[in-house]
Each structure stands twice: as structure tokens, then as C-alpha cells.
Amino acid sequence: MIVKGLAQFYIWYPMELRVVPGSSSFSLNGIKYFICVFASSDAVLTLSLGNTIHRVPASTPQGHKYALTRDITSLGHNQFVNFQEEDGNINANLLMDTNDSGSNLSKSAKYTQVKLFFEFEGTTRINAVLSHLALTALDHFLRIYRFTSLDTSVKESQSLQPFQPFMVQNFVTYSEEDQNLSDEEKIEKYCNLVVEGAECTPVIAKNLVDADLQNLDRAKISGEIAYHLTSGEFSEWKVMITRAYELGNEYGKFNAAILECFIAFEAEMRDLARLLKYKIIVKIKGKNKNKQLGIVDLIDGVIPKITKESEILNILHEVRKTRNRIVHKNTRATEEDFSNAISTINRVFEMIENHKKDLQQTS
Secondary structure (H helix, E strand, O other), rough: OEEEEEEEEEEEEOOOOOOEEEEEEEOOOOOOEEEEEOOEEEEEEEEOOOOOOEEEEOOOOOOOOOEEOOOOOOOOOOOOOOOOEEEEEEEEEEEEEEEOOEEEEEEEEEEEEEEEEEEEEEEOOOOHHHHHHHHHHHHHHHHHHHHHHOOOOOOHHOOOOOOEEEEEEEEEEOOHHHHHHHHHHHHHHHOOOOOOOOOOOOOOOOOOOOOOOOOHHHHHHHHHHHHHHOOOOOHHHHHHHHHHHHHHHOOOHHHHHHHHHHHHHHHHHHHHHHHOOOOOEEEEEEEEEEEOOOOHHHHHHHHHHHHOOOOHHHHHHHHHHHHHHHHHHHHOOOHHHHHHHHHHHHHHHHHHHHHHHHHHOOO
């Protein structure tokens, strides 16, 4: 028997996503998803030591109910381990609660609620399969968010520690009447959510000031996310360049960051060379053969075909030399090396992307 219906996921992501609340639709791996992101809210993350979860009597014999052995409210001996006072409010970085029965370690945090919906059709409805599809879609959204905002403190679901996204899952089987409805009408009927494609309609008007990221433009980021989601144009190099930013800015691993963005650069250059049908013919034993293109060939031969900015060649070769010193001489790169490399390569990526769009329009 074929089961067809709407999978509904209510996700509490344990970090702040700095976007304008709104909704959008996108396609990924042949599945159309609808996503709605709400404003971030305050939360407290608690590690409760000396505690367990156990079953307690439920209201019906068929049901199960669970509870904590020990409540995680204040134990009576709380102590601020680290806090700051701002405008009369206490911002607690860590609160210890302890007595003879156990301890709680709590910290101030943010969470963001995300709603995700998609159609599913198959001979069986397996919750694990649906959860995998939901997390795949969530991670796609998070990769785009990381790239557009450069907020690399936000992690994909498998990289979150110690708290994973909390998900509540539901599945609605379509009736015969539902089969004649459009995707948007099905969503509206079952979720009270009107999806308007790329348009991010505000759900909550409040837009918090980002004290730690003063120059972050939520509206601009939200618009770019909507574009990447709905257009399907999100290249692998954008994932890699974001990872390079993360390695350099967050962890100070400048060598790894430069290598990461250079690998992405070389792969993108080879793809562009294939698109432009760029070749170098050499004679081997009297026969004309295509030369295997090295990175110097790619820079000197392909870059002039996409830009007239001659100085970019010299800058790229400096980045290449920095990369070679890291690989062949085990040189330790500086923050300035990292900054020059990633800004240069990001600039070239934009040139390549614009050139590919021009080629598509003229073809």
C-alpha cells in the first residue's frame, strides 16, 4: 500500500539564527520543502548531574509518561560562576546549583524555532527516514545561512555539541480530496502556514539588535538565503569557503583555512576550464596532445578570459606561493596570509559565478 502525505517537523535549534523571521520554499534532491523560521528566544541550557529519567504512571493504560528523578529547579545553593551586569540585568555565563542530592550546571542561551514540511510517498512510512530528510534540509538551510552571514558559530546538526536540535515529528496522510490541492494549499490546510516562495513575510515584527555582531544586516542575509534556497544555486565552493572562514576566524588554524579555500579554488577553476573548453596543446613524440593543466596554467590561461583586471593574476600567484610554502616547507601562515588568501579567492569566485551566469544567458 502506497502512503502519501505531509511530513511536519517542529524543530528547536539550540542557537540563535540572526535572520528576519519568515518563510520560503526550496527543492533539494528532488523533494520540495517548506520552511518557516521564527525569531530567536531566550533559553537556559542545563546539565543535570546525578539525575535520571524514569517511567511514571500515565492517564491511560496504553500510554507512557516519563519524568526526571529530581527536579532541575534551584537546589538552594546556587552560585554564579561567571556573570556580567549590563544595564541592571545579569548576564550569567554559568550558574552552579548544588546540594547533597546532585548538581546542575546552567548557562544562558538562545534557541530558534524552525518549522519544516515536505511531502512523502512510499510503501512504508519510516520515522528514521523522515527525520533524515528533515535534518538534510535543515543542514542545507544552515550551510546557506553560514555562507551569507559568515556567522560560523552556527553549526550543522551533526556538528552541534552538546545539544542537538530537538524535533517533534508528525505525519498527515492525504485524503482523496487533498490530491487535487496545490502544494501551497496542502500546507495552508494542515499547518496554517501560507508559503509565498522566495518572499520572506515577517512573522514577528521584533528585530533584536545584535550586540556581538554590530554590522550584521538581518534583512540582507534573509534575502540572500531566500535567493539561494529558491534558485537552487548554491555551489560546493560556498560550503568550503565558509569552512575556511570558520577554521581561520574561529579556531585560528590559518594553514588549514588557506588549504581549504585553495582546494575549492582549484576545483572551481578546473570546472570553468571545462566550461570554456580551455586547452593547451603540446607535442609529445611528434604528436599533438592536450597538456594536463596545472594551477599555474589555470591562473594564467583562464583568469584573463573572465576579467580584464590584470593585477588579480599577481595577487593569485602570491596566494599560490603561500599555499606552496605551507605544503612543501611546512611554513606557519599568519593571520594576514589567511585574510589575503580568502579575500582574494572569494573575489575570484564572484567573478567566476558572474561569468557563468553571462554564459548561460548567451547560450
